[in-house]
Amino acid sequence: MHHMASNREGEPVPEPGKERKLIGDRGDFFLNRVQGEAGVNISACYQCERCTNACPVSHYMDIKPHQAMRYIQLGWREELLKSSTIWVCLSCEMCTTYCPNEVDVAETINHLRNMAVHSSITPKDKSLAIFHQTFLEVLITSGKVNEFRLMSAYYSKPNILKEKMKEGTLKEEILLGMALLRKGRLKLYTPRSRAIKELQKADNQIRGEIV
Ligand code: SF4
């Protein structure tokens, strides 16, 4: 367990080179807002980390699921809305299932993603946000997601492939894709879903179109 250094008065001091961060730069405003809007009792989280241990993709997240709950309690909005976490999350709900306090972590992360979309905050990893957007586009046009269709749609987005090669993250993403495939989360062949009409209708409604 890591202990923060303290000065002669016994007050905690930040580690050298690390900026001291104030708790709740907006007081409880952010916590109350997320709890109210998502309907999740985030205050109940006591950092047992079961959610993170249950998450199949936590390895790819910069802020782990249990940390995300803590960040909300502390009011660290910007860090969360910029994070890769909200775009990596698969909404598989393993975290929620394993939480002993019935904190709906999956719903909370889903809510943060929606907040990020409606905010002016630029994601730290823009390509992940584009990946997510592409995922939704493929879902809307074909009803389900076939990973080959998804990957080709994704890599045909402007500059994505070039960026990936430059950052050297292409290999990491292929590994993530393989891990998901093994877990059966991505299907090699996906027949066009009968639900497609419903999805398109919902998408039109979200966009404010009259259907
Ligand atoms: S819903 Fe998201 S955070 Fe929760 S276990 Fe699944 S991928 Fe991880």
Ligand code: SF4
């Ligand atoms: S499992 Fe529940 S209580 Fe434990 S860290 Fe995750 S959200 Fe918090």
